[in-house]
Amino acid sequence: MLFVSWSFAVFLPVVFALHYWGRSMGWQVSVLTLGSFLFYGWANPKLIPLLAIACLANSVASVELMAPNRSAARRRRTLVLALIFNLGTLAFFKYAALLGDLLLPEVLWKKWGPWLTSIPLPVGISFFTFQGISLVVDAWYAGTKGIPGLPSPTTPELKGRHYGKVTFFKAFFPQLIAGPIVKAGDFFFQIGPKRFAEIRWDPAIKTLILGFFLKMVVADNLKEVTSTIRYPDFLEIPRINLIALVYAFSFQLLADFAGYSLIAIGLGRLFGYELPPNFNFPYLSRSITEFWRRWHLTLSSWLREYLYIPLGGSRRGEWMTYRNLFLVMFLGGLWHGAAWSYAAWGTAHGILLAGERFFLRQHKVAEENRWTFLGAVRAVVVFSVVTLLWLLFQLREFRHAVAYVSGIINQSGPPQLQALYVIGLFSLPVVLWHIWGALEQWRRGWSPERTGRVSIIGHAVMLFLIITNSGPPGEFIYFQF
Amino acid sequence: MSSATQTRRILLLTAVLCVIWIGLGSWLPRPELAETNYVANRLRIERFLLDSAPSNVVVGTSLSGRLQPSFFSGTTLASMANLGLDGANPDTGLTLVLKQARPPERVFLEVHRLIMPPGANDTQLLNLTQGPGLELSRWAALTRAMSRPSTVLYGWLKGQQSGGGSTVTPGSQITRPGTVTVEPDPKWAPRIREKVRQVEARGTKVYLLRLPVGRENPVDAQAKSFADEASMELGLPLVDLYRLSQAEGVEIRYTDGLHLTPQSAVWLAGRLAQAVSSK
Known part of the structure; x- marks a missing residue:
């Protein structure tokens, strides 16, 4: 059901x-x-x-x-x-x-x-x-x-x-x-x-509204455009649309899965159970390591606790740590599906995690909590890398993914404005949601009344859009995993 | 602010937003086109099944979907609905015609893609009409495709772009049927014949309709040659607008090499009305 x-x-x-x-x-x-x-x-x-x-x-x-x-x-x-x-x-x-x-x-x-x-x-x-x-x-x-x-x-x-x-x-x-x-x-x-x-109605209802909004309004409305990331259909799509489509799929995937998780959490609250959070504004990450602390938190935590640590974690020297990171991500990739594209996706993340750890250690770069211009640039780069790798989720054959990237470089032509309209409009809520997350420090200075007012308006608008602007209903993407 | 108060206020404010949107709906233009295939199809289906029953219906794919009902105003086919559904099989349109409580006088069945089997898109569209969602839309216009803020905005933007609401292209071009490669259905004739008989049994006259097609692909090439065969096979009169445009030497134009421009669609709508009057 x-x-x-x-x-x-x-x-x-x-x-x-x-x-x-x-x-x-x-x-x-x-x-x-x-x-x-x-x-x-x-x-x-x-x-x-x-x-x-x-x-x-x-x-x-x-x-x-x-x-x-x-x-x-x-x-x-x-x-x-x-x-x-x-x-x-x-x-x-x-x-x-x-x-x-x-x-x-x-x-x-x-x-x-x-x-x-x-x-x-x-x-x-x-x-x-x-x-x-x-x-x-x-x-x-x-x-x-x-x-x-x-x-x-x-x-x-x-x-x-x-x-x-x-x-x-x-x-x-x-x-x-x-x-x-x-x-x-x-x-x-x-x-x-x-x-x-x-029953704690407020947290339950607000979580449910956000979850259903992300699934029904964002993910379901993006579904039709992102379905064109399919070989050979994308060979006719111009560069600008190809780029926009990759980002759209990235937003759709997050909205679909985070939406599901939030609905699950909200339902749990209705029955008196608190389920753990699964996402924490993952596209704000300034490193791949941070991304995995924000994306699919319960899987990351499971892999760390039941695989990475039993393998030795970071306790057996630098090279064993790199090996463990690589191995965990490879298996984490395969967990998503029995296809080599998932293994390649996991392996790429494993290499990035190990490489990043090596680089940051070499250059003694410390993680920063507050937002700086450099931090914002890093977040955009990390988001783009993560987004590009999601292509392997949509294009299961490696040569098709390569053809897509090659299309980004070579396929010219006038932009298809209708698809760009859909992508722009339905990606916007995810961007705004992340801006909301990025402004957390600033929002802490708000009075409870102001926070409450903004929250009520935001959730009412989302509920209104669920009623009026939902997309074609369909399964959740993560059901196939 | 207490926890329970927030939930109540969210619901209250949502109700206020809905009332405002319903109020605005009476003077906002009704969208004729949509941002995606699915919504474009919903617009057409909801209009056909929920608004006043039309006397004439075009049934087919996105190709005939360009024959917008407003293009028939002033002709003998003024009461026209369009079930030219993006990415769908004409079979689906016939099923929808059977769902209309008041059967139309005439159905124009697009011949292109008649030989193709229905697909996942058709299932999705038929599901749309089978769940309680359509009944809900009957009573709450707010949940209809024409009330979607994103569709209203898109329709308005397209209207601005082309300088007037009546000359814009309906439907969507996000996924083009021309790129879909599906094997023809060898059992197309008995399948369609059965549906046509059901439609005719309710007193509706069914015509086959052949439109000019721009960009050639194997399916459309086959459709061109098989229109006469289909007419014989199904025992239906053929309105051949392709031959007519050839005979009159009219240059038919296409927006994307496949779908008719509004100007060409207006011309073909007029010719369709004339052809039916003379039959």
């Missing part, structure tokens, strides 16, 4: 009413869990068993990892099996064709290839398997101490609750399909009875 669909417009109030109708934690968690399964299986009910198995497997594993009287060997075996299960599920559904093409001898590939390439990609699998991995790893470290909100299952009652809570944690519909990727330690302590009177 899509957040921007009529079925969701019916689903949400029904689940909301049922959730607050019962006052016990058991009722509320059950309503949200059942609602989440309905949400997930709405378009394709065949997916429900997959989610159920993933929930069950991770529940069993976390019970084993946190229960008392388990030997170290048994716990280690459980962790390994749980990791194999989660990674294996992801590998089977997402990377089987890529791995088969890479590893199978030609005879076998001819025989098995068609079947491997026909395996469907279940929506949200990259997100909920990562969440499963974080759960079992956190449960491994926590052991009998328990995770806040998820105590060691010492009694049958606690064990039963454990299953229920883990299933809810994995399936909670606002974050199920495209994140934010929630870590166990940030969620379980929030599970408890929720009261209608305790």
Whole structure:
């Protein structure tokens, strides 16, 4: 089910009413869990068993990892099996064709290839398997101490609750399909009875308005123009439009994904749960390192905690740090999809991160918090580099991306004003949103009344535009990852 | 300012903005054209299904989409709607004609691309008419494509650019059908024949319409040669504006090598009305 669909417009109030109708934690968690399964299986009910198995497997594993009287060997075996299960599920559904093409001898590939390439990609699998991995790893470290909100299952009652809570944690519909990727330690302590009177309406509604605005007004209206970034269509487009289109896609991608994340956070708040933020004005970044501290924060944090640090992080000398950065970004790229273009995208970011770290260390350049002219220039350069690399998301074949860049250099002709109008108009809100972010220091000097007034006007205008100026409805871009 | 107050004020201010926009709508020009294909198609579909039912309808692609209803004023086809949908199959237009509660007297079915299968764009357009969104637009004009601030602004800018609202080109040229390469549908004839029979069963006279086409591509070249064949196959009279323009030695002009200029579209609209009167 899509957040921007009529079925969701019916689903949400029904689940909301049922959730607050019962006052016990058991009722509320059950309503949200059942609602989440309905949400997930709405378009394709065949997916429900997959989610159920993933929930069950991770529940069993976390019970084993946190229960008392388990030997170290048994716990280690459980962790390994749980990791194999989660990674294996992801590998089977997402990377089987890529791995088969890479590893199978030609005879076998001819025989098995068609079947491997026909395996469907279940929506949200990259997100909920990562969440499963974080759960079992956190449960491994926590052991009998328990995770806040998820105590060691010492009694049958606690064990039963454990299953229920883990299933809810994995399936909670606002974050199920495209994140934010929630870590166990940030969620379980929030599970408890929720009261209608305790809903923080303002943050919830404002977040929802901004999220729906970014998705429905910005991303959906840019979709038609950016669909022309397609081989061979772009070969007929003049240079100025090609350049504008790359930036438009960059804005669309941010608006689409940040929009989704904000809707998820806003929905979480309506039900009394605080989900972690996923974006922090990423196109204000003055370095690639800063970009990854502002873009898809929960994935960056996951990669750092469960991959970069276990690999040694920056503790084993400079060259190992570069290697780890490179490796994490390469795998992070592949996480986005089973195609070499994603690996190339991740690798490019890895090289940039490592190169930047090397350069900044050599020249002892310190990060600055306040905005300077040089900082603004750096932000524009970083934004442009990041934007150019997004091309690999739209053009999966490397030669097509090269042809596009070559088109920017060679394809002359009069500008197509209609497309430029659409790009200019619907990119503007993202630019204004970032200016709003850049002026944070200055805004701190405002009185609460002034801040409130500006906020009310801004959100009312966005809601008005959602009603009047939405684009063609469609899936979120990150669903395909 | 308390938390709950802000939410209430946001909703109140939004309501005020909506009322102001509805008020402005009565004296702002209704947009005849749109910034994207999707919105241009929405404009046409909503006008056809939600406004007063027209007597005549042009059904087709962006090629016939240039035959703007206002170009027929003063002719025998003055009550005209246009379902020449950008990037769509004429099949979709016929489905929409069947959705109109009051059937039109005549349908002019563009012959170009009749042999192509419907695609994702057609599905999207039909979804648009199937959800509650269209019903909502019937009761709340604010949610219609003609009320989109970006479309109103675009229409106004284009009007300024060409010195008057009546001579601008409708529709959009962001994605051009000429660049789409899709295999023809071998079962086009039974598919279209079935739809045509349904339309005719409601008392509507259906004509095939061949327009002059600028830039040649394999599909359009095929369409030129197959117009007579389609007429025979479907048992429908053909209004051949391509041959007519050739016979009269009129030079037809195109904005982008494919779509008619307003001047040429006005001339062809007049000839279409004449041809129908004489039939």
